[in-house]
Amino acid sequence: MDLMSNLALGFSTAMSLQNLGLAFIGCLVGTLIGILPGVGPIATITMLLPITFGIDPVGALIMLAGIYYGAQYGGSTSAILVNIPGEAGSVVTALDGHAMAKKGRAGAALGISAIGSFIAGCIATVVIAALAVPLTDLALRFGPTDYFALMVMGLVFAVVLAHGSVLKAVAMILLGILLSTIGSDLETGQARMTFGSLHLADGIDFAVLAMGIFGFAEVLRNLEGGEQRDVIRGTMGPLLPTREEMRRSIAPILRGTGLGSVLGMLPGNGAVLAPFASYTLEKKLAKRPQDFGKGAIEAVAGPESANNAGAQTSFIPLLTLGIPPNAVMAIMVGAMMIQGIVPGPQVMTESPALFWGMIASMWIGNLMLLVINLPLVGMWVRLLKVPYRLLFPAILIFSCIGIYSIDNNPMDVVFTGGFAIAGYLLIKMGFEPAPLLLGFVLGHLIEENLRRAMLLSRGELSTFAENPLSLILLMISVGLLLLSALPTLRAKREEVFVED
């Protein structure tokens, strides 16, 4: 099958009335929750996971993709209107987006970010469709040794791209993998570190861990901050950017899309870098770089497109290799597992309708965001004015229903509470929770592939060096780790994340 017939299959799946409806609802509720200040995409998706339970796998994944894009777009909206970025990706948007909003151009900032995201989404969809087949073919040839090396490289990327201390990021990844070993052993079935608890015998549930250390711990952290919300008052201005603004934005949008598409595919959280990279690039190329930070439309258009393109191409490693490149994709793994789908190269060959339907629905989701969001901006602004003292009990209720419904087990809710406290303390000690989650998701695969590789090589560790692919991947990992320890590069890395 070639690209066109694949996409045709995808669109015929995604265009069914039911799936269109699900994509629409997904985008709508995703935006609705994602827009709440301090609620990032991870918490949003976890919270909304239960509403996809009763749906068939294709529909559920289409809806989840919609929720994801909605959450992304909602994050940008609250970054522009309230200056509270819901996630790292929209930090850059907040800089000039909020400055534009203060100048009465909030409408144009929202408009250009929707238009930019849509263009980026269209291009990224084609990129995914084009790369899916060759990458899947490659992945099907991977042996356990290569897989192990690939995952090590992914985790090393995650360390190098994490904020703050490299050492602490390493510790979090190790801790994540350690947590994943709790439960029955893969081969012997022996209970590991369960303390005789039947609840732990199946291992820690992914959504429980994610909701605890991301969702709830965020609530606890926000509660300390006190209310400092700077919702823009007065006029939003027209939603459509002027012709002059469009003309200035088109090149940044295309450059941002290119950057985002490439960085998003990187294992580790490449997508997070994309908006930063785009901002830096646009500032360098700008005729009036002094306007950046004061409401330059290029500084909204570029990073927003990069953010969306990266968000979308980060599906590539998940769908083709079965390896989630970042925490959000890790949640997608959890969601797919609940639907009985194990992500990996076999998905495309075994259920092509699901695979291509999901890719087609990405484009549809982007179109819907454009259609839903622009007219609804007024409603979003009103939502942003709900005070946090009411917002957080609502978040807690939603999340508790979600966690409870995964298994209809109140113990899960208790565990989530425990992880919330742990997550809060970890943040206080300067640890980032994202690498922990990534390590946790990859933990099973790493152990399984290591054990298989060792069995095949009769216990010879040299198998990793004799296998050319795994040797290259491991050498890249070691090189990156060494580079990231170099003082000059470390300074550069800090700079990227503290670009204010």
Add this chain to the structure above:
Amino acid sequence: MTDQSQPIEGLGRPRLSQDRVAGLTLIAVSAFALWASSDLETGTLRFIGPGLMPRLLASLVGVTGLILLVLSFLRLGEAMPRIALRGPVCVLAGILAFALTVQTVGFAIAAPLLAMLAGLADRDMRWIELLGFAAFMTVGCILVFKVGLNLPIPILTIPGIIQY
């Protein structure tokens, strides 16, 4: 990153190194995991047993903790930020109350209970407003999740009288 709203460091409370606390915590976690996995066989490299990965990882966590601990004596890092009590205690109480009541009494009681207990975490909370909002949220969630999505959440159970 310094927080302006907090009292000046070193006044009233001794300065605690963030890295030192982090290192000690990792060492404690590592020791606990080593103890918890001590009954599992390591196996050989060819036939890796269930105990190898947990113990290997726990040891590595311990090593990173040790490095952090040593570094905390060599360089002056960030100080441990203040840890709030009110927020975590109230939110945790709410979550536990929800977990205890959702199956026995039902969601119609568990949700407002969660909202009210957790609501105490915010100093600005107003009883009447929160109560009204909790009732609104509860009814909304019942309509969405039970009526709309048909999820099997027990709403209200009073033995012998009502079971929904």
